[in-house]
Amino acid sequence: MKKIVILFLVLICQGLISQEKYTPAKENLEARSWFEDAKFGMFIHWGVYSLLGDAEWVMQHQDIPIDRYELLPTFFNPIDFDAKEIVTLAKEAGMKYITITTKHHDGFAMYDSKVSDYNIVAATPYGKDIFRMLEQECKKQGIKLFAYYSQLDWHHPDYFPRGWTGRKTGRPETGNWEAYLAYQDAQIKELAENYDIAGFWFDGWWDQAPHKTDWHEAVEYRIKGIDWKLERTYKMIHEVDPKLLIGNNHHELPIAGEDFQMFERDLPGKNTTGFGGAEIGSLPLETCETINQSWGFNLQDGKHKSVKELVLYLVKAAGNNANFLLNVGPMPNGGIQEEHKTRLRTVGKWLQANGETIYGTRQGNVTVEEKIVSTQKGNILYLHILELTGEEVRIPDFDRKIKKISFFTDKTPVDFTLRKGELKFSVPENKREHIDTIIEITLK
Ligand code: FHN
Numbered sequence: 001m002k003k004i005v006i007l008f009l010v011l012i013c014q015g016l017i018s019q020e021k022y023t024p025a026k027e028n029l030e031a032r033s034w035f036e037d038a039k040f041g042m043f044i045h046w047g048v049y050s051l052l053g054d055a056e057w058v059m060q061h062q063d064i065p066i067d068r069y070e071l072l073p074t075f076f077n078p079i080d081f082d083a084k085e086i087v088t089l090a091k092e093a094g095m096k097y098i099t100i101t102t103k104h105h106d107g108f109a110m111y112d113s114k115v116s117d118y119n120i121v122a123a124t125p126y127g128k129d130i131f132r133m134l135e136q137e138c139k140k141q142g143i144k145l146f147a148y149y150s151q152l153d154w155h156h157p158d159y160f161p162r163g164w165t166g167r168k169t170g171r172p173e174t175g176n177w178e179a180y181l182a183y184q185d186a187q188i189k190e191l192a193e194n195y196d197i198a199g200f201w202f203d204g205w206w207d208q209a210p211h212k213t214d215w216h217e218a219v220e221y222r223i224k225g226i227d228w229k230l231e232r233t234y235k236m237i238h239e240v241d242p243k244l245l246i247g248n249n250h251h252e253l254p255i256a257g258e259d260f261q262m263f264e265r266d267l268p269g270k271n272t273t274g275f276g277g278a279e280i281g282s283l284p285l286e287t288c289e290t291i292n293q294s295w296g297f298n299l300q301d302g303k304h305k306s307v308k309e310l311v312l313y314l315v316k317a318a319g320n321n322a323n324f325l326l327n328v329g330p331m332p333n334g335g336i337q338e339e340h341k342t343r344l345r346t347v348g349k350w351l352q353a354n355g356e357t358i359y360g361t362r363q364g365n366v367t368v369e370e371k372i373v374s375t376q377k378g379n380i381l382y383l384h385i386l387e388l389t390g391e392e393v394r395i396p397d398f399d400r401k402i403k404k405i406s407f408f409t410d411k412t413p414v415d416f417t418l419r420k421g422e423l424k425f426s427v428p429e430n431k432r433e434h435i436d437t438i439i440e441i442t443l444k
Contacts, residue, residue, distance in 0.1 A: 021256060022231075022234070022256040022257045024242075024259060025238070025242035025243065027242055027243035028238070028242050028243050028244075028245070028259060030243070031198065031199070031243045031244075031245050031259070032245065032259055032260065032283070032284050034144075035097075035198075035245060035260060035284050035286075035323065036284045036321075036323070036362070037359060037360040038096035038097055038144075038323060038359070039096070039314075039317075039318055039323050039324065039358050039359050039360075039361075040093070040094055040095045040096060040314060040323065040324050040326070040351070040358070040359075041090075041095050041096060041097040041098060041099055041146075041286075041323060041324070041325045041326070042086075042089075042090040042093065042095045042097070042098045042099070042325070042326060042327075042328065042344075043098075043099050043100075043148075043288050043295075043325045043326060043327035043328070044086070044098060044099070044100040044101065044327070044328055044329075044330065045101050045104065045148075045295040045296045045327060045328075045329045046100065046101060046110060046130075046296070046297075046329065046330045046334075047101060047104050047106060047108055047110055047296065048072035048073050048076045048106070048108050048124070049072070049104070049106055049296050049297075050296060050297040050329065050330060050331060050332045051072050051075070051076060051332045052072070053297055053298060053299030053300070053332075054298060054299070054300075055294040055295060055296040055297070055298040055301075055329070056101075056104050056105070056106070056294075056295050056296030056329075057105070057296075058296075059105070059106050059154055059166070059169060060105070060154065060165055060166055060168075060169075063168040063169075064169070065168070065169055065170035066154075066155055066169050066170050066171065067170065069106065069155070069169070070118075072108075073108065073118075073120075073123040073124045074123070074124070074125070075125065076120070076124040076125070076126060076332070077124065077125045077126045078126055078130075078330075078332060078333050078334030079126070079333060079334070080333040080334045080335045081126075081130055081133075081330070081333070081334025081335075082334065082335075083130070083133035083134045083136070083137040084137050085336075086098075086134065086137075086330075086336065087134065087137040087138055087140075087141045087143055088141065089336065089341060089344055089345070090143055090344075091141055091143065091348075092344065092345050092348045093326075093344035093345065093347050093348040093351075094347065094348045094351030094352070094355060095143070095326075096143065096144065096359075097143060097144040097145065097146060097198060098134065098138060098143060098144075098145050098146070099145075099146035099147075099148050099201050099325060100131065100134060100145070100146075100147070100148060101148045101150070102131055102147045102148060102149055102191055103149055103150050103153075103187065104148075104150050104296075105150045105152045105153065105154050105165070105166065105203075105204055105207075106154055106155060107150075107153040107154055107155025107156055108120075108123075108155070109187065110130055110131055111129055111130070111131035111132065111191065111195070112129040112131075112132065113187055113190060114190060115183060115186045115187050115190060116183070116187070118155065130334075131147075131195060132195070135195050135196055135197070139196060144197075144198035145195070145196070145197050145198060146197060146198055146199050146200065146201050146245075147191045147195070147197050147199075147200050147201065148200075148201040148202075148203060149187070149188060149191065149200055149201070149202055149203070150202075150203050150204040151184060151202055151203070151204040151205055151207075151228060152165065152166070152203070152204025152205075152207040152208075153180070153184070153204075154166030154169045154171070155169070155171075156171070156180055156183060157171055157172050157175055158175040158176045158177065158179040158180035158183065159171060159175060159177075159180050160172070160173075160174060160175025160176070160177060160180070161175075161177070161208075161226060163207030163208045163209075164207060165207050166207075177226070181228070181229055181233075184233070185232075185233055185236060188200065188233060188236070188237065189236060189237075189240065192236075192237050192240040192241060192244060193240055197244065198243075198244070198245060199244045199245030199246060199247070199259070199260075200237065200244065200245075200246050200247070201247050201249070201262070202246070202247065202248040202249060202250075203248075203249040204249075205228060205230075205248060205249070205250040206249075206250060206251060206275070208226045208228070209250075230248065230255060230257065231255070231256055231257050233257075234246055234256075234257025234258065235257060238257070245259040245260055246258050246259050246260075247259065247260040247261065247262045247286065248262075249262055249264060251264070251275050251276065251277075251278050252278050253278060253279050253281050254281045254283050258283065259283060259284070260283050260284040260285065260286055261278075261280070261281050261283045261284070261285055261286070262285070262286045262287065262288065262325075263276055263278070263285070263286070263287040263288075263322065264276065264287070264288055265287075265288070265289050265290075266287060267287055267316055267317060267320045267322065268280045268285050268287065268320050268321070268322050269320075284323070285320070285321050285322035285323065286322055286323040286324075286325055287317050287320075287322045287323070287324060287325070288324075288325040288326070288327060289313055289324070289325075289326060289327065290305075290326075290327045290329075291304055291305055291310070291326065291327065291328060291339075291340050291343060291344075292304045292305070292339075292340075294329060295327055295329055296329045297329040297330060297331050297332070297337075298329065302339075304339045304340070304343065305343070306343075307343050307346045307347060307350070307435075308434070308435050310326065310343060310347050311347055311350050311435050311436065312386055312435065312436070313326075314326075314347070314351075314358065315358070315373060315384050315386065315436055316370065316373055316386070318358050318361060318363070318373075318375050319363055319364070319367065319373025319374055319375055319384060320363060320373070321362060321363035326344075326347075328340050328344075350435065353409075354408070354436070354438060356408075357375055357382040357384070357408060357438050357440075358375060360377055361375035361376055361377045361382070362375070362376055362377075363375065363376070364376040364381045364382065364383075365400075366381065366383060366395060366398065368395060368396075370386070370387075371385070371386055371387040371388075372384065372385050372386065372387075372393075372395070373386065379403075379442060379443045379444075380440060380441070380442055380443070381400070381440075381441040381443055382408065382438055382439070382440055382441070383395075383438065383439040383441065384436050384437075384438055385427065385436065385437040385438070385439065386435075386436055388427060388432060388437065391426045391427055391428060391429075392424065392425075392426055393423075393424070393425055393426070393427060394422055394423070394424050395422065395423040395424075396421065396422055397421055398418060398421055398422065398423040399421060400441075400443050400444075401443060401444035402416070402418060402423075402441055402442070402443060402444065403442040403443060403444045404441075404442045405425065405439060405440070405441050405442075406439075406440050407431055407437075407438070407439060407440070408438035408439065408440045409431075409433065409438065411440075412431075414426075414439060425439070427439075
């Protein structure tokens with residue numbers, strides 16, 4: 001009992017148990033349904049860390065102190081960055097939105113921040129606002145733009161008490177947490193006010209969460225009063241613009257003020273990463289993944305996923321009611337690796353042919369392990385057969401009434417039986433698709 005009370009107090013301190021009610025505005029609800037229809041977005045992790053070719057955690061992984069890390073902006077000059085090319089690539093891939101790091105854990109802003117000079121315009125020889133360029137290009141090409149913002153900050157002196165990362169970056173031994181929150185909120189406010197964005201993708205909350213292996217210390221730690229005041233931040237954002245969608249990668253159930261729930265490197269509810277497994281709430285869902293193994297540019301990482309793996313992830317995400325946010329980490333010159341470009345374009349070709357079974361759908365109610373997932377739009381149910389052993393497909397507990405069934409690709413009819421709740425049909429060799437054999441079921 002005592003443990004439960006402590007946990008409750010801790011969750012209140014962390015702002016994870018909602019104390020206020022949040023009623024989303026009409027335009028917010030409309031934005032949510034746009035989001036759920038969109039299904040596929042491009043995640044971009046880009047910052048001065050790309051110069052070191054060791055991904056976005058390099059400051060922590062190489063224990064780089066702030067005064068050395070601050071040299072990076074002085075020679076960050078991504079002359080090949082081309083907003084038009086990136087947005088065009090996203091469109092070719094069939095993506096409907098882009099979410100880019102406006103500030104990652106290193107604290108460096110990739111937009112023209114008036115709150116701090118530690119940003120791409122004021123502190124680099126490049127001197128241009130890549131976020132603004134993307135915003136304008138997105139508008140031209142009809143793509144929405146989201147701002148990733150890391151609440152965790154390895155650079156700011158007032159980020160104190162420290163969390164469990166960035167302990168060796170040389171921040172002072174004291175600090176004013178409220179001052180840090182004021183700084184953070186001022187940056188978030190300028191992003192909300194000055195850029196035409198669709199919403200925020202927050203990250204880093206977990207830095208102040210209990211260390212997974214040291215629960216007791218962590219409880220004390222939280223009770224000492226580390227409070228992100230998330231609801232205050234969310235309220236401020238929705239006051240600027242009620243339609244802005246807010247998601248926070250805290251790996252917990254959403255709290256009041258949030259508009260979508262995200263999962264990282266896992267389908268909703270799964271926990272292959274060790275930090276997933278959050279309960280699935282009632283908000284729109286999204287899951288994100290990398291093309292190779294890294295978010296930020298990593299020179300040594302050549303383990304690129306195949307087109308098949310990427311499409312399967314997208315289809316499974318849709319079958320689990322989630323959008324898929326697929327990451328690229330631009331190189332220090334602003335360009336995107338060839339291997340990623342070709343994969344994205346090929347995924348886009350698959351979507352050109354099969355997008356009808358993905359965009360604008362919601363999860364169908366049929367799944368068979370991870371071998372078959374389903375999506376649904378109106379009275380059309382799409383069965384995505386992702387793994388087939390033998391010709392025969394049997395689906396138990398099928399409780400819908402069927403008008404007709406056909407192969408999605410060529411609309412030829414499928415012979416089937418539906419007896420005692422078991423749907424049975426065959427997929428001959430010549431009808432099998434390499435990635436996903438789609439069966440279109442018109443329901444009565
Ligand atoms: O630490 C970050 C990581 O660098 C990356 O931004 C991912 C994206 O989901 N989120 C954090 C880890 O949860």
